Amino acid sequence: MSVLVADVAEAEEFLAKNPDIDTIQIVFTNQSGVGRGKNLRRHELLAIYQHARYLPGTMLALDITGEDVDESGLVWANGDADYLGRPVPGTLVRAPWLGSTFAQVLLSVYELDGTPCVYDPRHVLRRVIDRFKEFDLTPVVACELEFFLVDHERGPNGELRVPASPVTGNRPWDIQVYGLRELDDFDPFFRDLYAACDVQGIPVESAISEYAPGQLEMTLRHRPDALRAADDAIMYKRAIKGVAVQHGVEATFMAKPFSDVAGSGMHLHVSLADRNGKNAFASEAPEGTELLKFSVGGMQALLEDSMAVFAPNANSYRRFRANSYAPVAPTWGINNRTVSFRVPAGPAPTRHIEHRVCGADANPYLAVAALLAAIHHGVKHRLDPGAPIVGNGYAQAAEMGVKLPDNWFKALDLFEASERMKDYFGPDFHRVFIAVKRAEQNRFFSRVTELDYDWYLRNS
Structure with missing residues (x-):
């Protein structure tokens, strides 16, 4: 701790x-x-x-x-x-x-x-972590954040644009997921970012070109101290934004900056360590241990309650679309990216859960707190997650008629009504979170936008 x-x-x-x-x-x-x-x-x-x-x-x-x-x-x-x-x-x-x-x-x-x-959100997370003392377990967490690099200047019609490469002058337009040329095109940015992270002790590792033009992802190493893992994510986001500006562009962690391509998530990787520091999820079986399954069961049980934390803004809900690599239902699976809670492939000692719901726009302290609250709830009540999804989780979720809360108002209503989130986050923080988000909703929807004019000015 x-x-x-x-x-x-x-x-x-x-x-x-x-x-x-x-x-x-x-x-x-x-x-x-x-x-x-x-x-x-x-x-x-x-x-x-x-x-x-x-x-x-x-x-x-x-x-x-x-x-x-x-x-x-x-x-x-x-x-x-x-x-x-x-x-x-x-x-x-x-x-x-x-x-x-x-x-x-x-x-x-x-x-x-x-x-x-x-x-203070950091103290909210600390209090949730402390609850694992009753099980003699320690959460081990890493945050994996997607982001876009975008131009300072908008396009000729006011549109947001991905920037031209400072190396080649090329402006990405196609997806090119895992493309190496896309990484090479922004090599000066990555070199300075890695240097800044090394200076700050941020355990940043591999970088990839993600599933949209200008979208990138970097991973942070797991920490056996979830509070420090969230600190890492805070510092990492600041470093990315700061280094991007140095290179004449901006970095955004907005969940859905472009309508026609994938949005940005903050995938949360988690396991539990026992009193000897060993992974309590470790098993030769791909689905992990009973403890892992209880944790998934808790994630399912508290997902609706905590959606307002994982998707905290109006824009957040534009990310959740079928076949977009963003989840749409409280499903789990093994080596399957079409579900919300994925158990990645790998050797037994690395067995963990990847929580794929959270947007890159979420507060890392609160997102990790909500994740760990769900795991604590699942372990405490020994919740069975049911059989894992095999195959296309998007199609099966549609057939089952299950889905995530799909709008900002519904998610906040569920959070407000949740006695479990009030318990884990504390009644005072719970009240203030709701007050701030209600005020944001009122302010956001009181603004007349360009879309209002495009749709209604001549057609009403």
Whole structure:
């Protein structure tokens, strides 16, 4: 389990080894998954390790656009009171894309009396992880994120475009999944990204060209510390976005940036380690152990309850289409990418579950918390997932008439009604999450868009 608060010795050592660093960016990630914070001067750093940095409570409940949500109770009702921002251990690192003299550190939020703040997504995840102590098991997690590189400038008709290669000038237009030329075309970006990740200790591994022009995917190594795995995902997303800007493009983790090609997911890989650190899912049988099956059963049971976390935005629901490599039903299978919960092929010690529902736009802390809540629920209640799907999971789901919640309002209604999610996430966080998302829904659907004009201006 991660140490909650970094020791001042960590900062002292960093400053001694990095005398050129003059600016440190402090980063807090609220429920919307957007990093917010401040730039500090070098002389200010030790103070946040010795005590903390005061942060306004509104940061805990801003919507995705950065606007206050009064309904959260964290704006005017409590006078926008301050909380304590404290450094996350192991996250004080150089941030080369910001400049040669920049560093960054992640923050987690605490009450003024030093207790963990219930509105901080990182503490939500920590509390769910702690529940596995009753089984003497430790979650082992890795995040696998898809993203698109896109042009800063829109096309002649205002359309979003994938960028031309800085190496060849070629602008990708065809899918070319697993294409090596597509990786070669953006080799300067990848080289700088790997270098930045190495500097930051982010365990990034292989890169592939995914199932759409301009779509890429990189994997993060499994961690026997799920909290640190989520920290990795937060830092990785920031590094990708920062390095992309250095190369004159933008990286987006939007779930569905283009209508006619695949969207971007955050596949969550998970297993459970026993008290000796051995994989409790390991089995020569491809379907794994009984414990693995109970975990899948829990994922099925809590999927509707937690869909608002895995697909947190209006755009998220455009990703779920049959035959798109995004799942459409609470199905599971072995070595099968047409299901939501896949047990990948591999030797027995690597046996694990790949949860394929989550969008790349989800908050990694909350997504991993929802995943582990489902596994805990399944193990505790010994839930049977039924027989695995063999063959085309899309077709079989259609025949069975089962599907995921298919719109933002329905998903949030299910989350709000879920006593299980209230229990796992905590009633206070559960309430604030709902308040922020209801406010976002109202603001999103009050906007008149170009599509409104295209469909209704002349036809109404």
